[in-house]
Amino acid sequence: MTNNGFFGPKKTITLKVLRYKPGAIDPPRYDTFRVEANAVTTVLDALEEIKATQDSSLLYRHSCHPASCGTCGMRVNGREQLGCVARLLEQGSDVVVVEPLASAPLIADLVVDMTPFAERFAPAGMRLVRESEFNPEAETPVGVETFTRYEDCIECNICLSACPVANTNPAFIGPAGLAAAYRALVTGERSPAEVFAYVDHDDGVWRCHSAMECSAVCPSNVDPGHKIMALRRELVTYKVKRFFKRG
């Protein structure tokens, strides 16, 4: 450990980064890099330093840095995190393993193809761009601080990577898509018939096996596991009501 600075002592951390480039680094391998880290050094900081000073061929995705864009999702020591807020010294070891997200096709190094993930949103009725971030003239509902957020999915793909079902069944809509469907249902953006047509099948809301890991890793407190179960309850209620109406 070396001294020092405003953010505390520095420590040398070894990063084992999965490398893969079709035709060039194929089969994949882990490359080892050493970086100096202090209390606020993030995994993304470390990757940027490696790219700048040690290996310019390292590929990873990032954009905003303050956990708003959801671009830098990756697996750090076996757990899905946003690289921009995952602090290196808080990973619990001097050797930190960095890998791409699990449930998307691997393009190169830490870059995965987000297309299959993004395609799950449109049928759910979730807009990728919000109409407004904040309206100061809007009336604030009573008890708003107790509301669970589900406007705030940042489409990072982390939930899908952590889901054990999605990792073996690519057809599964997955946590984010189902949470978006629930949001579309409760906000009235889509009719119950439209939403349930999207989710009521073997690879939809019934495929979830309640591991709830999506909620555990979600960096934006969307709590998709809870939304999936709430969606099931709404669907069962809808079907029971429809059954008795027919009778």
Place this chain on the structure above:
Amino acid sequence: MAVPIQHKSPAARAVQAWFNPLKRSAGFLAFVLMRITGIGLVVYLLIHMVVIGNLLRGPAGWDSLIQTMKSPWVLALDVVLIAGILIHMLNGLRVTIIGLGFGTQSHKGIFWTLMAVAVLLLAYSAWLVFTK
């Protein structure tokens, strides 16, 4: 060996995705236990059918089998079987409760409570198996 999950065979993907609870939460551990006990119970049913097939060998074959079943090692396996049944049954109760949309935000507490119940019932069952 550095093989990302995307490049693994379906069986290897399942092993990595379903059976590795390291760095995961209580819900994931429940998921892993459900798979292990579920597969174990299916294997037990197959073994059970083979064992019951000894009835076809007549009274002599059956009596010798019963003697084997009373050995401490087989009784210990009975306790393992009961553990599998309790974990699978109580975990199934948890899945049913939260699957209906109740207690989803308390699912970890529900899991640990039910597993504590499983441990108590298992201890009582083991006492019965070895003493009665």
